[in-house]
Amino acid sequence: MEFISVIFAHLFTMESEPKISFEDTSIAFSYKSDTELKKAHFIFSLVNHPWISLIATGAVRLGFNLGLPIEGLIKKTVFYHFCGGESIDKTKEALERLAKYSIGTILDYSVEGEKTEEGFENTTIETILTIEKAHQSKDIPFCVFKVTGIASTQLLEKIHSKEDLSSEEKLAYEKVQERVNRICHKAFEYNIPVLVDAEETWIQDPIDTLAYDMMKKYNSEKAIVFNTFQLYRTASLQNLKDAFQKSEGENYHIGAKLVRGAYMEKERESAEKLGYPSPIQPNKEASDKAFNEALEFCMANKHRVSIMCGSHNEYSNQYLTQLMAEHGIANNDERFWFAQLYGMSDNISFNLARAGYRVAKYVPYGPVKSVMPYLLRRAAENTSVAGQSSRELLLIRKELRRRKEKV
Numbered sequence: 001m002e003f004i005s006v007i008f009a010h011l012f013t014m015e016s017e018p019k020i021s022f023e024d025t026s027i028a029f030s031y032k033s034d035t036e037l038k039k040a041h042f043i044f045s046l047v048n049h050p051w052i053s054l055i056a057t058g059a060v061r062l063g064f065n066l067g068l069p070i071e072g073l074i075k076k077t078v079f080y081h082f083c084g085g086e087s088i089d090k091t092k093e094a095l096e097r098l099a100k101y102s103i104g105t106i107l108d109y110s111v112e113g114e115k116t117e118e119g120f121e122n123t124t125i126e127t128i129l130t131i132e133k134a135h136q137s138k139d140i141p142f143c144v145f146k147v148t149g150i151a152s153t154q155l156l157e158k159i160h161s162k163e164d165l166s167s168e169e170k171l172a173y174e175k176v177q178e179r180v181n182r183i184c185h186k187a188f189e190y191n192i193p194v195l196v197d198a199e200e201t202w203i204q205d206p207i208d209t210l211a212y213d214m215m216k217k218y219n220s221e222k223a224i225v226f227n228t229f230q231l232y233r234t235a236s237l238q239n240l241k242d243a244f245q246k247s248e249g250e251n252y253h254i255g256a257k258l259v260r261g262a263y264m265e266k267e268r269e270s271a272e273k274l275g276y277p278s279p280i281q282p283n284k285e286a287s288d289k290a291f292n293e294a295l296e297f298c299m300a301n302k303h304r305v306s307i308m309c310g311s312h313n314e315y316s317n318q319y320l321t322q323l324m325a326e327h328g329i330a331n332n333d334e335r336f337w338f339a340q341l342y343g344m345s346d347n348i349s350f351n352l353a354r355a356g357y358r359v360a361k362y363v364p365y366g367p368v369k370s371v372m373p374y375l376l377r378r379a380a381e382n383t384s385v386a387g388q389s390s391r392e393l394l395l396i397r398k399e400l401r402r403r404k405e406k407v
């Protein structure tokens with residue numbers, strides 16, 4: 001009897017195995033000309049070497065601090081590889097190119113750590129413009145914002161650590177709540193889901209609270225507001241489960257963008273410096289395990305949870321396609337999204353889109369100087385570990401070789 005059930009289990013697993021491969025670089029880079037591919041090769045070769053990457057990013061920081069005219073150089077190299085342009089209108093070309101391959105664009109106004117009320121208001125207005133743009137375009141399935149673009153980091157830190165606020169700070173926080181509500185209300189009005197990005201742990205509690213307040217208000221029919229869960233944090237899987245319990249009790253939908261997390265070094269350094277236990281998983285395997293468990297949890301609760309798998313990890317993306325197959329979910333079910341960053345992991349995005357899954361890419365835009373923190377994070381992410389070439393570089397080389405042999 002046990003033997004028969006093993007055979008059945010095996011057959012079921014075989015049936016539900018994903019049929020998608022991420023190896024086809026001709027699909028992955030179909031939208032890139034030879035010149036663009038060679039440029040991508042140059043960029044990834046550069047950031048691949050840890051010491052070159054360190055010197056280059058240090059020089060860029062210094063250049064900006066000294067007011068040197070380096071914007072032109074950045075535009076000619078990394079900017080257009082990772083960003084859509086300097087304004088919404090200038091992202092048109094990137095948007096159309098992705099749309100041609102059934103990949104949606106998520107316009108990401110990449111201005112972080114604003115400091116003035118005027119700056120916060122500008123970011124709010126700009127984010128609302130992205131929602132209006134999405135309303136007019138079938139190729140923009142989501143919008144996104146970072147709370148540090150519309151609120152003071154110091155204020156968020158104080159709220160996170162439950163410090164008393166002065167009356168001025170209370171007023172400032174009311175304005176933050178109003179801005180978040182203005183963005184989410186517009187998203188709700190136009191039926192465009194909006195993603196709230198996750199940031200550093202020492203400001204994340206108020207970000208979560210703002211996101212849940214908005215979910216309660218706007219997610220009664222479907223997930224319009226998505227919060228982000230960083231699975232490199234030891235607390236995140238439980239936070240996801242708690243958020244789900246709360247939504248069950250209060251009867252609204254959860255939008256869950258799952259990511260591993262982008263601030264690991266900073267988090268560990270801060271924990272060490274200030275002498276508190278690191279909030280980050282002890283190793284990569286633990287982050288991977290938590291990520292995949294989060295996918296399983298969301299899938300098991302799909303009656304109430306919509307997922308965005310925000311990852312460049314091939315296994316995690318494969319695993320979601322596998323879970324979808326096991327649960328009998330169509331590839332194009334609108335509750336399940338795969339998302340990558342513009343200029344990265346095209347092998348995943350383009351192959352998934354070709355197989356009929358819902359795929360979107362964050363397309364950052366904004367003035368060159370303002371998107372530098374974003375670009376520096378991408379440089380760090382693509383630096384090789386232990387002398388190995390990054391996956392991105394290997395794929396670009398494979399495609400360059402393929403094109404050369406074809407000629």
Ligand SMILES: Cc1cc2nc3c(=O)[nH]c(=O)nc-3n(C[C@H](O)[C@H](O)[C@H](O)COP(=O)(O)OP(=O)(O)OC[C@H]3O[C@@H](n4cnc5c(N)ncnc54)[C@H](O)[C@@H]3O)c2cc1C
Pocket residue numbers: 196197198199228230232259260261262263264280281282283284285287309310311312313339340341362
């Ligand atoms: C669409 C999208 C949206 C995103 N939004 C956010 C966001 O809102 N907030 C945010 O923080 N990030 C965000 N990110 C960035 C994301 O967190 C990084 O791209 C991601 O961490 C890289 O991981 P990966 O899933 O692509 O897989 P991999 O490349 O397999 O994993 C790398 C990640 O694993 C984790 N890791 C690596 N080594 C260790 C270790 N020793 N111990 C513990 N963990 C380890 C780190 O998080 C590291 O970045 C987003 C990414 C995408 C694609």
